[in-house]
Amino acid sequence: MTRTHWRNPLRDERDKRLPKIAGPCGLVIFGVTGDLSRKKLMPAIYDLANRGLLPPGFALTGFARRDWESQDFGQVVLDAVKEHARTPFRQEVWDQLAEGFRFVSGSFDDDEAFDNLVATIQDLDRVRGTGGNHAFYLSIPPGAFPVVCRQLARSGLSAQNPDQWRRVVIEKPFGHDLTSARQLNKIVNEVFPEDSVFRIDHYLGKETVQNILALRFANQLFEPIWNANYVDHVQITMAEDIGLGGRAGYYDGIGAARDVIQNHLLQLLALTAMEEPVSFHPGDLHAEKIKVLSATTAASPYDETTARGQYVGGWQGGQKVPGLLEEGGFAKDSKTETFAAMQMDVNTRRWAGVPFYLRTGKRLGRRVTEIAVVFKQAPHLPFDSTATEELGQNALVIRVQPDEGVTMRFGSKVPGNTMEVRDVTMDFGYGHAFTESSPEAYERLLLDVLLGEPSLFPVNDEVERSWEIIDPVLKQWASKGVPEKYRAGTWGPTSADEMMARTGRHWRRP
Amino acid sequence: MIIDLPSTTTSQVNNKLVEVRERGGAVALGRVLTLVIVTDDGARTEEAVDAANDASRLHPCRVIVVAKGARKAAPRLDAQIRVGGDAGASEVVVLRLYGPLADEGASCVIPLLLPDAPVVAWWPFEAPAVPAKDPIGELAHRRITDSAAEKNPIKALEHRQKSYADGDTDLAWTRLTTWRTQLAAALDLAPFDKVTDAEVTGEADSPSTDLLAAWLGWCLRIPVKRSKTTSGQGIVSVVLERKSGNVELHRPDGKIGILTQPGQPERRVALHRREVQDCLSEELRRLDADEIYEATLKSLSKVVRTKTVAARKPAAAKAATATAKPVAATAKATAKPAAKPAAAKAAKPSTGAAASPNGSAAKAKPEPKPARRVKAGT
Numbered sequence: 099m100t101r102t103h104w105r106n107p108l109r110d111e112r113d114k115r116l117p118k119i120a121g122p123c124g125l126v127i128f129g130v131t132g133d134l135s136r137k138k139l140m141p142a143i144y145d146l147a148n149r150g151l152l153p154p155g156f157a158l159t160g161f162a163r164r165d166w167e168s169q170d171f172g173q174v175v176l177d178a179v180k181e182h183a184r185t186p187f188r189q190e191v192w193d194q195l196a197e198g199f200r201f202v203s204g205s206f207d208d209d210e211a212f213d214n215l216v217a218t219i220q221d222l223d224r225v226r227g228t229g230g231n232h233a234f235y236l237s238i239p240p241g242a243f244p245v246v247c248r249q250l251a252r253s254g255l256s257a258q259n260p261d262q263w264r265r266v267v268i269e270k271p272f273g274h275d276l277t278s279a280r281q282l283n284k285i286v287n288e289v290f291p292e293d294s295v296f297r298i299d300h301y302l303g304k305e306t307v308q309n310i311l312a313l314r315f316a317n318q319l320f321e322p323i324w325n326a327n328y329v330d331h332v333q334i335t336m337a338e339d340i341g342l343g344g345r346a347g348y349y350d351g352i353g354a355a356r357d358v359i360q361n362h363l364l365q366l367l368a369l370t371a372m373e374e375p376v377s378f379h380p381g382d383l384h385a386e387k388i389k390v391l392s393a394t395t396a397a398s399p400y401d402e403t404t405a406r407g408q409y410v411g412g413w414q415g416g417q418k419v420p421g422l423l424e425e426g427g428f429a430k431d432s433k434t435e436t437f438a439a440m441q442m443d444v445n446t447r448r449w450a451g452v453p454f455y456l457r458t459g460k461r462l463g464r465r466v467t468e469i470a471v472v473f474k475q476a477p478h479l480p481f482d483s484t485a486t487e488e489l490g491q492n493a494l495v496i497r498v499q500p501d502e503g504v505t506m507r508f509g510s511k512v513p514g515n516t517m518e519v520r521d522v523t524m525d526f527g528y529g530h531a532f533t534e535s536s537p538e539a540y541e542r543l544l545l546d547v548l549l550g551e552p553s554l555f556p557v558n559d560e561v562e563r564s565w566e567i568i569d570p571v572l573k574q575w576a577s578k579g580v581p582e583k584y585r586a587g588t589w590g591p592t593s594a595d596e597m598m599a600r601t602g603r604h605w606r607r608p
Numbered sequence: 609m610i611i612d613l614p615s616t617t618t619s620q621v622n623n624k625l626v627e628v629r630e631r632g633g634a635v636a637l638g639r640v641l642t643l644v645i646v647t648d649d650g651a652r653t654e655e656a657v658d659a660a661n662d663a664s665r666l667h668p669c670r671v672i673v674v675a676k677g678a679r680k681a682a683p684r685l686d687a688q689i690r691v692g693g694d695a696g697a698s699e700v701v702v703l704r705l706y707g708p709l710a711d712e713g714a715s716c717v718i719p720l721l722l723p724d725a726p727v728v729a730w731w732p733f734e735a736p737a738v739p740a741k742d743p744i745g746e747l748a749h750r751r752i753t754d755s756a757a758e759k760n761p762i763k764a765l766e767h768r769q770k771s772y773a774d775g776d777t778d779l780a781w782t783r784l785t786t787w788r789t790q791l792a793a794a795l796d797l798a799p800f801d802k803v804t805d806a807e808v809t810g811e812a813d814s815p816s817t818d819l820l821a822a823w824l825g826w827c828l829r830i831p832v833k834r835s836k837t838t839s840g841q842g843i844v845s846v847v848l849e850r851k852s853g854n855v856e857l858h859r860p861d862g863k864i865g866i867l868t869q870p871g872q873p874e875r876r877v878a879l880h881r882r883e884v885q886d887c888l889s890e891e892l893r894r895l896d897a898d899e900i901y902e903a904t905l906k907s908l909s910k911v912v913r914t915k916t917v918a919a920r921k922p923a924a925a926k927a928a929t930a931t932a933k934p935v936a937a938t939a940k941a942t943a944k945p946a947a948k949p950a951a952a953k954a955a956k957p958s959t960g961a962a963a964s965p966n967g968s969a970a971k972a973k974p975e976p977k978p979a980r981r982v983k984a985g986t
Contacts, residue, residue: 104800107827108792113900115785115890119793122872147878150786153793154867154875190863191878227872229797 117151120548123231123263124157124198124222126215128206128246129238130171131162134269138300139235140175141182142540147195148185151545155226157198159218163205171201184538198226206238206245212253219255230262233296233547239348240271240282247289256289267296267547270361274352275572276565283558292558296547301362301467302554303539303546306502310369310469311378313496313504320494321374323473325448330491332454333470334366335608336498337462341409341419341586342436346427354438355406355568355575358458364391364564365556366498367454370469371444380553384560390444391563397441397453400574402600407437407584407591409461414587419461421586435581436460437590439597440571453601457594461586466608467498481517488520493606503527613687618719621687621701625720628691639698641669641892642722644729646713646744649677649704655884656732657700662885664698667892670722673702674713674744683707685716714743726750726895730888733757735764740773750895752888754779755815765815769905774897780815781901782887787820787843787857790877794855794869795848805849807833814842818911819904824848826907835914842881 109116125143127135146152160171176196180187200218204211222228234255236246247266250256256264266286273279286295301307314321323329336358342349349357365387372390375382397403410421422428422436437459444454473492486509495505504526512518546554582591589605598604611628613621643660647653653675660671683706690700703716721727729739729748735758736742739751755764755778768778795803806824810817818834820843825832828848837844841862848855853870857877860866865879 106792106795107803107829108788108795108824110827110900114894115782115898115900116789116792119789119796121793121796150789150878154790154877155873188878188880190880194864194876194878197876225873227875 117149118549119151120153120156120545121231122153122155122227122229123233123548124159124219124226124228125233125235125544125548126159126161126219127235127237128161128242129236130160130201131164131174132237135237136174136178137182138538138540139237139544140178141184142538142544144175144179144183144192144195145185145538145541146545148183148188148191152195152548154194155198155228156195157200157222157226157228158195159200159202159215159222161202161204161211161215163203164201165203166201168199168201172196172199175199198222206242206249209249209252212249212255216253216255230259231264233265233267235267237269240273243268243282244285247285251289258291258294263294263550264290265294265296265547265550266290267298269298271352271356272297272361272561273565274356276562276569279562279565283562287558293552295558296543296552296555297557297561298543299361299365299556300539300543301498302365302556303541303543304498304502306496306498307366307369308554310366310496315374324471326450326452328473329449329452330472330474331452331603332367332370333472333606334363334370334454334456334468335470335606336362336458336467337465337589337608338458338460339415339462339465339587341425341461342422342428343420343425344427346425350428350432350434353406353435354458354460355435355440355572359438359440359456360564360568361556361561363456363458364394364567365560366469367394367442367444367456368560370471371446371449371454373446373448378553380551383553384557387556388559388563390446391560391567393446393449394442394444394454394567396567396571397443398570400571403441403597404571404575405437405439405457405591405594405597406435406575406581407459407594408432408434408581409436409459409586410583412585412587414461419586421583433580435575437462437581437584437594439590439594440568441597442567455598455603455605457590457605459590463587463589464608465500468608469496469498470494470606470608471496472603472606481519485517486519488518490521495606501527609690609692611689613689615684616687617685618687618703618716621689621703622719624689625699625701628689639668639670639722639725641667641726641728641895642720643669643671643698643892644717644727644744644748645671645673646729646731647673647675647733649675652733656730657702659732659883659885659888660730661698661700663888663892666889669698669725669728669892670720671698671700672717672720673700674717675702675704676710676713677704677706679707679710681706683709685709712743714747717744717747721747728752728892728895732884734759737767738771738773739776740771748775750775750777750891752777752779752891754884756780756783761813761815762818765818765905765908769908772902772905774902777891777898777901778815778819779884779887779891781819781898781904782890783816783842783882784820784823785890786879786882787846788823790857790865790867790879791824791846791848791855794857794867797869797872799850799852799870801850801852803828803830803848803850803855805833806830807835807845807847807849808843809835809837809845810843811838811841812836817843818908820846821911822908823900823904825910826903831910831912833914834911 127139129135143158202211202215202218219232223230234250236243258264273282314324368387368390372386375386408422411419411424423430423432439455439457442454442456471494475491479486489509493507497503497505506524507521509519510522512520543554582593584591611624613624645656645660647656653673657673686704688702701720705713705716726749727747728750729744730752732754735753736745739745739753745751753768755761755768758764806828808817808821821832821834840860843859845858855869858866859879863880865877867875867877
């Protein structure tokens with residue numbers, strides 16, 4: 099019987115207890131010595147194994163320019179797992195997982211190293227039964243993509259075969275503008291077809307982000323008011339309190355807009371603003387995201403609707419911190435922005451006239467990511483003006499991280515014998531209501547790669563469309579002016595506040 | 609924080625809960641369900657509460673422990689409230705009931721249930737004969753029992769089968785999930801070939817082994833052999849026979865399973881025995897009726913029981929019935945129709961299965977009965 103006609107008698111769609119386990123397969127990580135690999139990928143692999151979601155013969159191969167044996171590599175993974183894994187350490191799980199570890203030493207332009215990799219993978223197919231199914235995780239700078247892709251093609255590792263799969267996983271940045279993104283896509287797509295390319299945007303693996311869909315489309319409560327009739331504007335914020343020490347190589351010349359707005363914030367915007375998909379099949383979901391992104395443009399004139407800044411040194415949270423220009427590796431006259439804010443217009447029937455404000459920055463007040471949907475004032479207030487002086491706009495805030503959850507702000511009477519209305523907060527915390535031990539974003543995403551389940555990964559079109567949206571702003575920024583300075587530990591430059599004040603609005607303090 | 613309320617009433621307990629929340633800001637947020645644990649007044653109760661606290665990190669809940677004390681004492685209700693560090697992410701209310709009150713647990717639980725949130729009842733040790741008809745069971749949307757923790761696990765399982773109602777579940781079933789996952793995953797792979805025969809081996813008193821055999825029988829529509837062994841803990845091995853080669857999963861040491869299947873190297877799988885809190889978390893994840901469990905219970909009676917592998921049991925009589933079974937099968941088939949309505953009911957969904965090629969399904973039906981009768985006698 100063939101695969102397509104086979105119905106596994108032990109599976110029943112009503113049986114919700116049985117998780118999907120990936121079939122036999124292996125994962126090859128390029129750039130395995132990097133931070134991401136040690137802090138996120140390796141622990142996620144162990145956690146998946148501990149939850150019983152990896153196939154029994156799973157193989158993990160590291161590729162890097164270190165003179166390691168497979169045992170040394172195993173030790174590195176063990177240390178990473180012990181330090182960062184979220185589930186308790188179990189020797190028997192580890193032993194079974196560690197049998198599948200291999201290490202291949204070499205640089206990316208070294209033909210011999212890739213031939214070794216081929217031999218290693220063939221050996222794994224034989225010993226571990228990985229069945230020729232392999233995913234290649236490129237945890238490397240985009241500059242190295244062409245050479246690695248070429249090597250994968252040359253050694254036949256990327257060759258597609260109907261009975262086996264070969265997938266490639268790439269990390270942001272997906273280019274630095276539309277042209278470079280197209281180039282990059284071309285390089286990758288020459289070697290791997292688009293349905294084998296998984297672009298990781300770890301935000302999309304977060305439980306709260308997936309919950310946006312549940313909140314909007316599983317409830318009757320929110321969707322009727324989720325439009326321009328009731329919503330005044332939307333603010334999407336991703337703030338970090340850390341600086342850029344040690345990341346100059348990556349960040350200088352890239353800046354906050356390319357690093358965060360182009361991918362994370364526009365993806366959050368798409369999920370917040372899109373129409374209801376027909377189903378949650380990857381194709382339907384992508385179709386809706388593409389539709390809403392196609393209707394999205396950065397509002398102009400950019401002088402008035404965007405803001406950018408660069409942090410200067412100062413005291414933040416009890417510590418003296420350096421400004422960007424004093425951080426090692428940045429040019430003394432660097433024009434790289436560490437804060438970026440833009441207004442987006444979504445020209446659909448649902449949203450016309452509702453501005454979406456996106457902002458992100460480093461060295462801001464605290465680390466927080468949230469989506470705030472701010473509602474219009476009630477059209478008529480039967481109270482006198484003194485009673486409602488303290489009443490603001492209703493808001494629904496989806497807190498993506500930390501302290502995942504949903505907050506609602508609405509007016510309530512102040513207890514007492516006069517009628518006074520004031521804003522109060524109603525809180526739903528995931529921290530309580532679900533899970534300290536819910537899967538980490540990388541766990542979910544890695545599992546989806548191995549299962550070949552692409553709904554949480556942005557496709558080519560989305561990436562290119564996102565660049566089309568912000569490219570004009572970047573061009574204008576490059577052509578004139580410099581980022582305005584802001585003190586570390588504040589909520590960004592004054593131009594960001596002015597940009598909101600022009601329309602009589604203000605940023606929420608997250 | 610632990611607050612003792614000796615000789616009290618539920619309204620006082622409720623007042624205290626509100627007071628604790630207002631004074632300490634103790635978390636009343638985001639409770640997704642009420643978990644009622646029904647036990648006796650013994651030391652084991654704390655183990656159950658610990659497991660519940662652990663599970664509450666995944667499913668924040670109010671835990672109400674109904675501990676039934678001496679029935680001869682004067683009627684009294686002692687309560688204890690635990691919040692914060694002593695209660696994981698939950699708040700725990702322990703109700704100790706004495707005297708005639710011990711049988712009136714439900715009346716003490718009702719005032720303390722969270723509004724709207726679903727109620728889950730859990731009997732960590734001995735369960736009532738018909739959980740769905742128990743006064744506390746009637747309040748609950750989901751009723752969790754544990755046949756493995758009862759005095760006679762296999763017999764307990766038979767009770768579950770007879771008394772099943774939507775919302776019932778048993779931890780012996782939950783413990784199987786890892787096994788079922790591995791077996792299902794093994795059949796996801798080539799060769800895509802029909803399973804012709806199956807055998808499940810485990811300890812004589814392991815209800816999970818029985819359930820696994822019944823589940824395989826239901827899915828594969830073949831009679832599944834259930835063998836007993838004295839080496840190993842719980843489930844020890846599963847063999848699925850196919851023309852193209854067997855799928856075998858062995859777990860001799862209770863920790864690591866060894867999976868062999870054609871076209872694949874032999875593999876070691878982590879199959880450690882699951883802890884109670886782990887199972888409880890899984891149970892609290894879904895609160896709707898478990899149709900698969902129901903179907904599995906129904907096909908329990910179709911499992912073919914065979915003799916002990918590493919024979920140690922003295923039961924000569926049992927061995928005799930075991931050998932007698934296949935022979936007696938045809939004879940009994942004639943006696944059957946008049947005899948037992950239960951078997952007839954169980955046999956109904958199997959009409960498809962009875963048509964299976966070797967005809968052994970028809971032979972299988974009458975067998976469990978005598979085996980059961982013997983067991984009830986010992």
